[in-house]
Amino acid sequence: MASSGVHMHQVWRKLKTHASDVISNLHLAQLLQDEQRCTAFRATLNDLVYDYARQRATPETLSLLIEFADASELGAKIDRMFQGEKINLTEDRAVLHVALRAPRDPTIWPASVRLPEQAVSEVHDVLAQIERFSERIRKGREWVGATGKPLTDVVSIGIGGSYLGPEFVYEALRTDHKAAEAARGRRLRFLANVDPTDVHRALDGLNPETTLVVVVSKTFTTAETMLNARTLKRWLMDALGESAVAKHMVAVSTNTEAVKAFGIDPQEGMFRFWDWVGGRFSVCSAVGLVPLSLQYGFGIMREFLAGAHEIDWHFATERDWRKNIPVLMGLFGVWNASFLGYSTRALLPYAQALLRFAPHIQQVDMESNGKGVDIHGEALIDPTATGVVDFGEPGTNGQHSFYQLMHQGRVIPADFVGFRRSQTPIVLEGEPVSNHDELMSNFFAQPDALAIGKTREELVAEGVPEALLNHKIFPGNRPSSSMLFDCLDARTVGRLLALYEHRAAVEGFLWNLNSFDQWGVELGKVLAKRIRNELARRRQAEGKPAAGQAATDHHWNASTRFLLDAYFTPSTGQ
């Protein structure tokens, strides 16, 4: 709507002025002394507490951000997503990953966010198929390997969205006692990289007789995944004969023809999903559910889906943006990037089991919102902000690595994620606190160290020698949010996933770009194909007189030509 466009620009300007005239003169040490503000700057949802008192914002900032959300028609955009409108314009597709975890009954939703019935019903058909299949494999009697042995090990082949999310969930649940109990005697490995060493590592210690390979690829054309699939097909066939594929390989894809052409019977061994599930938003489809149900059982995965749905419901139905947690996360994401100018941000879970969370969210964010134009292909309102660099590590490990830079170098807005209880508590006799309390002391301390810092005056009072004073100053005023949950179980893993998926969507809606396509990954693929042909040509010519060696040289610039030559020149070192 043209009028909202103009309005959007007006609020944008107001926010810019507010940032430079008001916020730049305020320090978080000051803001945190305002109890009323601290109380107002938090939102809760059951056991989840989201505290944003350490964002560089005042109540006026929040009001302006909400005005901006309304000018951006955030509510209508959320509605359109849930209703299954084709909001991914460049690919003419709906964006319905929320349907993957929706209860069967569509009438639970208010009409404005009611999901398409057909989509939800197809989802439940595939879920039933996954439940049956995973139980047959896990029981070890009904579906067994070619030599009659139970299939206790699974290798899930896939890359990008067909890998990062499932691996994050796998790792997060590996030490949850209920999931660990359900996984007893089973192993799940991931094979993503086309580097042959990844094949070696994934297969290390596995026996083809007891291994099931799941090939996960939305398109079933991704070069890395297909070469790895052919490699494992060969591994199985060499050990078990030509017929091994039927019992030892299944596929997750939207491309039935390609699955068939690969040699997997779609009737027996294929789990489908739909073009309205973006790769990086596909963890809750068969992409994640097949390997993860094989490992943890379908019951645990149902809890995971329910957790994600809990957040979907909150996101779709809570229209007071001050209470809508993913919306608040998105608003502060845009505030930090576009108005305060921070181009990086950190995701810092204080839970070792979340070691693969940041890499997954890195793809969700950077592939979704790293765009050069708006949703209509026009110049972006803020072209500088669509390249927010996401990274992260579990605490406290990160503290001994990159936090130095966060405290005294660049300002990097951070999300701290913590839990009231450990997945695996340890209490040592004679220690003042449990091991989990020790971990959490850091979860509480770091945000204040970043926000409040330490002044020269304080250091002087402590008797720090003059020569060290400048080195020991912490400027503070570094923003963060803190998120606290009860415990990292399947439901909470689902909630975390959905919160961050929706944060990316909210930011894209506010920046008015298409978060659901990824044209930026194409060019590299095309160039790699040309290079692959060149490598094949040179390998063929190896040992033969270099006839035609220079035939395609004009394709490459001097640097690429040099590097290719160097690749083919045996090292003379040693």
Ligand SMILES: O=P(O)(O)OC[C@H]1O[C@H](O)[C@H](O)[C@@H](O)[C@@H]1O
């Ligand atoms: O699932 P696939 O079709 O194999 O795609 C795997 C991945 O590769 C692409 O290049 C995209 O960058 C990712 O978004 C996608 O998840």
